[in-house]
Amino acid sequence: MSSTNQVQEPESDGNVYDEQLEMYPEFNRYQYGFYKDFAEADGIKWAGGGWSYEAIPEGLGDDVYFLAGEPYGAVVAYNEEISRDFLNAADAKGLSSDLCGYMVNYWGGLTQNKYVLPDGTVYDQFPDVDFNVNSHICCTHAKWYQKAGELEAVYTDPNGEQTPFFGVDIIGGPNAYDDEDLIEYNRVQIEQMIDWIQEVTGRTFDDARYIKAVKNEMWTMSTWAKVCALQKAHPAPLEERRMFSLYAPSIARRSTDEAPELYARLLEEVTDMVERKATVSGRQDFRFISDSPPPWAHLDIYRYIRDEYNAVSLGSLYSWGLTGAWRGFDGGDEWDWTPLDTPMERGIEIEDRDTAIEEMIKWNMRRPAWNVFGGHLEAKQKVTLAMAEEFDVDFVLMHLNRGCEGWALNQVEVSNYLKDHGIPVLEYEGNQADQRDFDPSKLRQKIDMFMEGRFNA
């Protein structure tokens, strides 16, 4: 691996391997920045699920800071020692480890009144949150902030008060954005939420700021999809393990003014890599994808499969389908992994609150991940098979994720479906955020069995 930022020379096969991504440190800086701001900046602070309508609270001012629970849960899980403390603390309070892995890390941290940055820096006070907002993506995740508010009252809030909580029921799914009743249902809740956040914070909602945030979110998600789409190339320019840092802001902090610009620069760099047949990885003898979040505390299994077999993960339904904007079913029956242009590029002008709300709703309902969490089996099968085929993979690595009901929904059936369609699948049980719920040596054995048995590798 080169230790400089210089572009490598091509190998004898015409590819450039082990290239350093220039935007990588920029993304790390941005991510570190928003986690740090959440602890230290002054302003409005809110926490909630990453699928929430992030743009709405942006209408409250220039000084709004958001902590998305899931990526923060991943940050905690990745810091193994701290995570272990938080998980044990949660256990001690009777918060079952069968529940969503991110959530248990989060609650554990609340009971310790601690907050963590990506580099493992720990604050001995969880930031004072003005309000929590969540959507209902699954029956477990939905109750995250119900409990969080109760814990905050006991452990973190200086006044012993429960953090005000608002729920927005979004509901996506195949072609959900064509459902007028559903859009109306969302709209009614959003209007109510806008009133509510003004009441809770005492601020006045600024339409212009909100509209800008809506567009920022759209640019971010559309551009991210365009980056992911480049993984169709041979060699694929990126590798999922290192894409996680690039993906994270698109779920954790996508509606700022800076986010779209970061992603635009990333797209430029990766496009250039494709033209030069460059990749951040080494040889790519095998290409694979997965579907759910990885076991964050055990990302070394990606290194293992790469080192032993030159097998590279291109991405997953999770890293592309949660925050990338894609054409999808587009009113039809077949799934299309072509990136979706923003409404602005499609000639829709978003200049007033009502239009912004409507377009924001439709945009958020199009997340491919709704086909997973909504339980739409046939849709998930098509989405996954299309990914495997369009991105020309050799196999699918299926993480049966005990840390997330939503992602695990229909996994076994999808696995059956893929196998029926000639795509080999390697399944393993794990947990995205509970490091204890995982057997790395058994998984390495399984990987060996699979690669040897299936591919004579």
Add this chain to the structure above:
Amino acid sequence: MIAAGIDIGSDYTQAAIVDDDGLLGIGEARTGFDLNKAGERAIADALSQDGVSRGDIDVLVATGEGRKSVDVDKRVTSYTVIGLVLNQEWPSARSVLMMGAKNAAALKLSETGMILDFDENDRCAAGVGRFLSDLTRFLDMSLDEVIQATREVDEGVEELNTQCAVFAESEVISLIHENVSPARISRGVHDAIAERNSALLRRIGIEEDVLVVGGVGRNVAFIEALEDIIETPVHVPDHPAHVAAHGAALSALFDDAEQLQQDIEVGSKQTERFSDSIK
């Protein structure tokens, strides 16, 4: 050429010695702490049955959980070698249940012995062989006595909660206290374990010939229970516990000289990496 294969499991290590004409001998030893010694003791046990000496062995191949932790010429995973040996010895094998003390897995083989699919009891202990052998402790009978008693009753006790091996164990104890006959308890446990493993087989698809390999293959009561549940004949090859070791040995024979040399080079790099990692 004479090749030896060792299958290093957590409790026992099996060995098999082959030459171009076939299987020369099989052996077994407790694995214990020193895996290299376990391999040698198993080989010694195998050698004691024929005129071959340790020095006659040209290639040593390891398989099983402990394969990366021993000094050998070549390493192959157990599924691959099982596919290989069955393709040789039982070419019509398609759905194979590997039943070990701590592990159960189902393999789907192609006509050429390739692994098309597999499924395992990932981290859950329900359905593994140890629970069957534990019955000897609970019922205070030898394994043969347990097997015989099981075969003598038509039905076991019904209410075993076998979704969790730990619960099932305490249930067996309750049943003993309630004076349920050992035969019915054992039958119930056998049926339950067979049911759990039939689910594994169904995951990869039940296609004849169905085989059971691994130590539990020697338990006739289990085989019969499995046959009942999947309504398909279940076969057991000779020396079911040694199938993997046999396959490991064969894998050396089947390589041509160049392939074998490559394997040995890969093998020694793996040994180096492992030695480095434990320093």
Add this chain to the structure above:
Amino acid sequence: MSKYTSEHYPEPALEEFRQFRAWVNDPHEYGRAWKERNDGGVVAFFCTYAPRELVYAGGLLPVRAYGGHTASEIAESDRHIYRGMWCPFSRDVLSQGLLGKYDYTDGIVMASTCLHLRQTYQSWSENVSEEGDFQHYFMMPHGAQQDGGVEFLASKLRETLQAVADYTGKEVTEDDLWEAIEVYDENRRLLREIYEFRKEDRPPISGLQALEMVKSSHIADPAEHNELLRSALAKLEDYDGPRRDPDYRLMHISSENDDRRFMYLVEEDLGFDVTVVTEEACVGTRDFWNTTTDTYADDPFMTLAERYLERPPCPNKDWPYRNRMDQISMLADEFNVDGAVLIAQKFCDPHLLDIANERDLLEDEKDIPTLELEFDASVPIGQFKTRLQAFVEQLQTDAVDMEALY
């Protein structure tokens, strides 16, 4: 343990309850016979949020698919449902479907509720349903409290009724729907009236009988069920037969729980005089406690939507705010409960998320001791017996202390 089969349960005094038991003993026989008597199909549902009225209005019989509680059968669904994370009920139900036990049914219906049952529906659709079967899965508000929820759900119910009409090939009018609503409302009213008798010091029916009564309401034609409920009610109003005489009045708060062996254990085999006098559970009060209202008297879809959103919520619908605790508190008070058993199916996240709050409410605020149990498809009688006996002894001790005080 073989005495835990239904032949050994105490025979109900009233013949109506003997009939409920018979229906629960063989639900499939009822379903098949119903099909022969009527010119209609049978549609299975998995969760009590499924709008039965719509199915019934189309001349179809909705039946809840239940598990078989037989450990040897439940593994059938391992090919389809991730065993290491999905609740035993969801797997047991699918296994029954895969084993052909519901082969007399003609379809399935579901509103989006807990993820585990969504999986059951999807896998059933893929592997059990046949070409031409009725299949309708729709999104309902995930939380029951949202503004705009009633309108949204009403729109989905409208679509559902159309799907029923399309399937049967017959027009299904709003009048048909109003009639169906009335039949189900009456069923709920009658159940609730019978439950009033469980409040008495010496209840005329046991928890096991109540369970059979409610479970059979998910199996039988509600019109037929209503006849029996009416006649049982008349007899109870003038009752002079055997009564329970509990020293300990328990309630249970559960995930899906239709386990009769468990009820028998609690009420007959602990060596104490225990009666389960009420429950906060879907095979129970959660399902029938509220009827429709006349808020939307001219729109049957809005009426039904309101009813389903206003009913005592399953934890997965008790969102965003916790309203469910009020219902639990009311039941504990009105039924004069001494202790509560908090039951979650293994891996049932919604209930696991609420159990701590249930415990705090009952123990800290109401001085009602609780016992937590985790259910599987078949419960470990030996272990549960020990724990339940210890729990009742604890209630005994508390009672003694109270006496000593005074």
